Amino acid sequence: MNDAVSIAAAIQEGRLSAVEVAQTALKRIAERQELNCFTAITDDSALQDAQQIDDAIASGNNPGSLAGVPFAVKNLYDVAGITTLAGAKINAENPPASQDATAVAKLKQAGAVLVGTLNMDEYAYGFVTENAHYGATHNPHDFNRVAGGSSGGSAAAVAANLIPFTLGTDTNGSIRVPAAFCGIFGLKPTYGRLSRAGVALFSSSLDHVGSFARSVRDIATVFDVLQGYDDRDPVCTQRLPELCLSQLNSGIENLRIAIAGDYFTKGAEPEAIAAVQQVAQALDVTNYITIPEAHRARAAAFIITSCEGANLHMEKLRSRPQDFDFATRDRFLAGALIPSHWYIQAQRFRRWFRDRVREIFQSVDIILAPTTPCFAPLIGQKTMILDGKEILIRPHLGLFTQPLSFIGLPVLSVPIYRPGSLPLGVQLIAAPYNEALILRVANVLETKGIISTHTS
Amino acid sequence: MEKTFDVAQYVDCTALILDLEINPEYRESVIANFEKIQAIAQLVNEFLLPEIEASPTFEP
Numbered sequence: 001m002n003d004a005v006s007i008a009a010a011i012q013e014g015r016l017s018a019v020e021v022a023q024t025a026l027k028r029i030a031e032r033q034e035l036n037c038f039t040a041i042t043d044d045s046a047l048q049d050a051q052q053i054d055d056a057i058a059s060g061n062n063p064g065s066l067a068g069v070p071f072a073v074k075n076l077y078d079v080a081g082i083t084t085l086a087g088a089k090i091n092a093e094n095p096p097a098s099q100d101a102t103a104v105a106k107l108k109q110a111g112a113v114l115v116g117t118l119n120m121d122e123y124a125y126g127f128v129t130e131n132a133h134y135g136a137t138h139n140p141h142d143f144n145r146v147a148g149g150s151s152g153g154s155a156a157a158v159a160a161n162l163i164p165f166t167l168g169t170d171t172n173g174s175i176r177v178p179a180a181f182c183g184i185f186g187l188k189p190t191y192g193r194l195s196r197a198g199v200a201l202f203s204s205s206l207d208h209v210g211s212f213a214r215s216v217r218d219i220a221t222v223f224d225v226l227q228g229y230d231d232r233d234p235v236c237t238q239r240l241p242e243l244c245l246s247q248l249n250s251g252i253e254n255l256r257i258a259i260a261g262d263y264f265t266k267g268a269e270p271e272a273i274a275a276v277q278q279v280a281q282a283l284d285v286t287n288y289i290t291i292p293e294a295h296r297a298r299a300a301a302f303i304i305t306s307c308e309g310a311n312l313h314m315e316k317l318r319s320r321p322q323d324f325d326f327a328t329r330d331r332f333l334a335g336a337l338i339p340s341h342w343y344i345q346a347q348r349f350r351r352w353f354r355d356r357v358r359e360i361f362q363s364v365d366i367i368l369a370p371t372t373p374c375f376a377p378l379i380g381q382k383t384m385i386l387d388g389k390e391i392l393i394r395p396h397l398g399l400f401t402q403p404l405s406f407i408g409l410p411v412l413s414v415p416i417y418r419p420g421s422l423p424l425g426v427q428l429i430a431a432p433y434n435e436a437l438i439l440r441v442a443n444v445l446e447t448k449g450i451i452s453t454h455t456s
Numbered sequence: 457m458e459k460t461f462d463v464a465q466y467v468d469c470t471a472l473i474l475d476l477e478i479n480p481e482y483r484e485s486v487i488a489n490f491e492k493i494q495a496i497a498q499l500v501n502e503f504l505l506p507e508i509e510a511s512p513t514f515e516p
Contacts (some may be wrong), residue, residue, distance in 0.1 A: 299499035306493060318476055330482050334489035337470040342497045347510035349500050354511075 101198025173401025180425025191408025
């Protein structure tokens, strides 16, 4: 397996050099430019950093659990020396970031080697990564289809086997949707569990950072490296880290698992529901639970995102609306006009909904739900037919992800393949701070061969 | 006489008080987007909440 854990082991044992690994990654990135995953490639610093890893190993030092593993980050993470684009033409005028985002710094401290920054929807406001300024990112499994968004470059780079892991962000589904469309793992941890310091915000009430990878142990390793309190992020938890990698093989005996019913079984193509069934069957799960008022949770997430996003970009909406991506501009402008009552009501509903879901987790440990209602749409496709009705695709892609990130639950999207078909994802959902349980279930599914990543 | 809500008028007035000039080229699309928001907000606003405070995170 050419995942991050195996690469780090090979480098630490001297079977591979970090410089060789970085060169190979840079070569692959150059060969697959047509996918349009990257917005900056940091060749020079990557090779320098890799050389330092090799020097450390030669001196008998341990550079960390990700020694020499190449990675990249969505371009709304600060990287010292690079301008943080946040997918926007406007931000290209900003000076380069003066320091790395906390998450980037932690990964580098663990020995990982940054090779570049990745394409996204402007200001993270989208599910498709069809960016008017920087182009669309293509799905490695079908060049004519979207990679998903808003962390599309992050997902496609891992699915195309350019690098073993990347970072993205998720406000309404922006890690889970592209992970599903690209057939890889995407973890959106508990709200506030990982530091967002140095990451451009979109909607602070709902913004999360997280990772993409091709194996469960990589997701666990990266998550463990990223945990820890950070006073630079006002919502970062003061809880002590709980390392998950060492718990992967603890099994799932006695875990109570259920399928999300009602809302989470409607408005989807049959294949999306079948993917959940496939996972449920492998885990011998047949019972359903109901998450009440999920449709209102999605609506409230939409209102909060619209208000907070517009507020964040108000100055530029006033002074240079013509420089926004047309796909985000009019939504931001409309969001700026929302009455405060609607926003506060959505925030109050958030607490009510959180309390109801907490009650559900008294009797269940893990909930299964589809990640997206459909396969990756074609680039440029606006509508689709579902249940005989024509609907707008873009807003529909977050149908099953939005109600969950709304209350900050940890969710892993796991990849499901059927021969001859595009990938889909299934969400493994747990109560807050129970990432370890999710990863234990994912590990069982991976071992059984139910979930696996395919690179293209 | 029953008063009806005019979305276009609301968009124009609210934009004015926010000092947010909306280019005539975008106006129609902004109005359409606000109509969408209004329909979505209705799902939240029509729900009868008990006495409940939003979760504040502010620490003085």
